[in-house]
Amino acid sequence: MQEDSSEKTSDKSEEDDWHLYANADYGAAESLEKEPVKEDNTVDEEWFDGDDFYHEGSSIDWESPPCPAPLGIAHVIKIGVCDHCLHRIGGRRTESLGFEGGASLRKEAFSRDSELSNFEVPELCPLCENLFDDVGNIADRIIETLEGVQFKSMQLGIHLPKDLAQSEDSIRTKHGSQGSKPLKASFALAIQSEMLIRMPEIAFVKEYPDIMVTVDALTLRVDTDVRPVFIYGRYEKLVRGIPQTRWPCRSCRGRGDGCESCEGTGLQYRESVQDIIGDPVKETLIASDTSFHGMGREDIDVRCLGSGRPFVLEIKNPKIRNEELSVIEGKINSNNPDKVRVNSLRWCQKKEVSRVKETRSEKSYTIRFKIENPPSEKEITEAIHSLSGIILDQETPKRVSHRRAAKTRKRKITSIADILIEGSEIQFSLRCEAGTYVKELVHSDEGRTTPSVKSVIDRECEVLWLDVNEIHAD
Numbered sequence: 001m002q003e004d005s006s007e008k009t010s011d012k013s014e015e016d017d018w019h020l021y022a023n024a025d026y027g028a029a030e031s032l033e034k035e036p037v038k039e040d041n042t043v044d045e046e047w048f049d050g051d052d053f054y055h056e057g058s059s060i061d062w063e064s065p066p067c068p069a070p071l072g073i074a075h076v077i078k079i080g081v082c083d084h085c086l087h088r089i090g091g092r093r094t095e096s097l098g099f100e101g102g103a104s105l106r107k108e109a110f111s112r113d114s115e116l117s118n119f120e121v122p123e124l125c126p127l128c129e130n131l132f133d134d135v136g137n138i139a140d141r142i143i144e145t146l147e148g149v150q151f152k153s154m155q156l157g158i159h160l161p162k163d164l165a166q167s168e169d170s171i172r173t174k175h176g177s178q179g180s181k182p183l184k185a186s187f188a189l190a191i192q193s194e195m196l197i198r199m200p201e202i203a204f205v206k207e208y209p210d211i212m213v214t215v216d217a218l219t220l221r222v223d224t225d226v227r228p229v230f231i232y233g234r235y236e237k238l239v240r241g242i243p244q245t246r247w248p249c250r251s252c253r254g255r256g257d258g259c260e261s262c263e264g265t266g267l268q269y270r271e272s273v274q275d276i277i278g279d280p281v282k283e284t285l286i287a288s289d290t291s292f293h294g295m296g297r298e299d300i301d302v303r304c305l306g307s308g309r310p311f312v313l314e315i316k317n318p319k320i321r322n323e324e325l326s327v328i329e330g331k332i333n334s335n336n337p338d339k340v341r342v343n344s345l346r347w348c349q350k351k352e353v354s355r356v357k358e359t360r361s362e363k364s365y366t367i368r369f370k371i372e373n374p375p376s377e378k379e380i381t382e383a384i385h386s387l388s389g390i391i392l393d394q395e396t397p398k399r400v401s402h403r404r405a406a407k408t409r410k411r412k413i414t415s416i417a418d419i420l421i422e423g424s425e426i427q428f429s430l431r432c433e434a435g436t437y438v439k440e441l442v443h444s445d446e447g448r449t450t451p452s453v454k455s456v457i458d459r460e461c462e463v464l465w466l467d468v469n470e471i472h473a474d
């Protein structure tokens, strides 16, 4: 019995990865923007007698102090900033924001200095390369891509070309008003505001969004990622012969369109607990796929009874995210009620996956086996009872040694009860520590488990079946 898979969670939290990526991206861009211009020590001793002097390697032109000074505003108008950027780095309060705010600053500046309007304005704003003109289109595209998808919250990530971020930063820090918002943050904010005009019911969040949107400022490509939803529950597996999760076909490994031996399904077993539970959920939430995360797993030929085994079902790309759990539970429990049933469903967060996978708990089992030349019932009963409360030495079983490191573990048998003897067949129930190999406790795995039922009754033991009666967790 391979209990409590100790394999490390291989699917490193996608969500966390996204956060890392999104934050690293922001962080990297910001640290880049904030990186001080390198000090040039060779100019320390120089005398200055002109209008310019060196300050941290860059010259400050006293003819154009930074915004919000009128000369500063005049300067950034001369270099051709767009209205949006003028408002952003102008450092002056205006009645309206964005383009309109910039336009009123420009008008003010023209009234102070009529010659300003004669400067030829370059086609592209040197600060944003006219990025802000595309905000409306981007919002349209986000909404278009999410057609038919239900969501309440969104998180936005922006990819800004490095050279644009750098040149914007150097102009803004030199000529812009102190504390004006960098391009990336302003661009993100502009898209958010535009989205909120169109969809006032949604919220922009910093964690656990329903949708993650990435906008590439260079190509204006919009990518949307519908985040998965998670349902916690417990399952009972009422029959033998069903694996917990999908098993790819041994011949074709589930690649392509499958093969003859799997009849094109790509699966070694047609049914799994994962799909009996996941298929109706996938259908109800109009999702693309599911992942199944169990609190350990039972072997294919082992049933899982009692209150069931805790699990988390991850539902990917759901178009619907707010279905009633009672409806979902009803659909699962009518899918294949003779084989798999669920209870205690609740919505949960991604972090519940690792909690469920890492939890180690005691379990109760019933096991039945066969022996040759049975001794007296009294001898059998006493021998089996002698194992109650002992600590086993279990070497990694032969049947799993190809995928587990060989080591000897100590596992406690907490209690033994309900010994039943029917001719040469014997059955008993036990409660034991997480990770105990129960079949091996009975047949000894060629002496790798000591002591064992085989060693205490001195007969070969052939295991007939095993049931998990209870998982003492949650």
Ligand SMILES: [Zn+2]
Residues within 6 Å of the ligand: 081, 082, 083, 084, 085, 086, 125, 126, 127, 128, 129, 130, 131, 132
């Ligand atoms: Zn601009």
Ligand SMILES: [Zn+2]
Residues within 6 Å of the ligand: 249, 250, 251, 252, 253, 254, 258, 259, 260, 261, 262, 263, 264, 266, 267
């Ligand atoms: Zn196949």
